[in-house]
Amino acid sequence: MSQGASAVAQKSGESLLFLTDDQIRKGIEAMFFAYRGFTADPDRILDEHGYGRAHHRAIHFIHRSPGTTVNNLLSILGVTKQSLNRVLRALVEDGLVEARIGHRDKRERHLYLTEAGAALEQKLSDAQRERMRAAYRAAGPVAVAGFRQVLEAMMDPEMRRHFDGLSDSSR
Amino acid sequence: MSQGASAVAQKSGESLLFLTDDQIRKGIEAMFFAYRGFTADPDRILDEHGYGRAHHRAIHFIHRSPGTTVNNLLSILGVTKQSLNRVLRALVEDGLVEARIGHRDKRERHLYLTEAGAALEQKLSDAQRERMRAAYRAAGPVAVAGFRQVLEAMMDPEMRRHFDGLSDSSR
């Protein structure tokens, strides 16, 4: 475990990190391998239902922000409307998502999960949370806090805004 | 920052984590948004060269384990040989990767980066390391250690083996 110490010197408020390229490379590889594990469980479930990761992302964020508009979802997911539309159409046709025309602005569609949609969301997030919970438990509370800090520092500012925005809306 | 403390109790060796589904969900979303940032910089460079993420992955791991066989690369990347072959063929044709027929076993191809390949690898990993380094610096050494611990705990056991394997071979 030569990387454990991370060659760190901390000194009176100012912290110096001596990070070799190799140590950073290990972090990059860890992200790569961990992301595979991160998506593995939902992927299996989605496959059984004939959906892909794109559907999962849509379902996740509709669940997270019920009544969100297509445009808002677009900017969160960072894809084109044509790409999202294909996915959304399938979910609406299959009765997992409901698109209600807006009251104030009738151009907008507000997206909601149906009961069936919420059930799939539950199934997917149960599987994903299970793994996250196990990882959190294995790594311990201090590690979890660090994990979150590094991830947040890694985001683009715009993504960071979306991320923070979701926090606020859920509390 | 209500999530900062993570509702943690630590007690004489045994640590109890009270993690709500919502807190775990935040972790899941952090992974999603952070991974986007993680790949953003290399993606831009790859695009200029007419390559995709698949090429990046191949280049990365060939650089990491020079002389690796196609089969070994296959199990690291977790794709089919047909899928990898397409990418590899492009890289060989463009003179970034050299595939040498094995001495002992002529069925095997041992993969090496050419000078041009190594140059692109450098460019890509410089960009990616830049962001990682910034994130590490922003989050601090303790956070970095935690980050790595959680990521490792999140991997599938098989991925974990590949991950550890790469460490050994580089030292």
Next chain:
DNA sequence: TTGGAAAGTCAACAAGGCTGACATAAGATC
């Protein structure tokens, strides 16, 4: 020596990105 396993190639298909062009409806502005 022969049959199976392993490495790699070719062909065809699917998911899910993308761009571009265009339609519709509705809010906003002049």
Next chain:
DNA sequence: GATCTTATGTCAGCCTTGTTGACTTTCCAA
């Protein structure tokens, strides 16, 4: 009211990168 802009949807077509299936070449072991 006419016009501009915005939000959304749709069609067509392309690319990357995954997949499966069928095939060749090579090696090894019975």
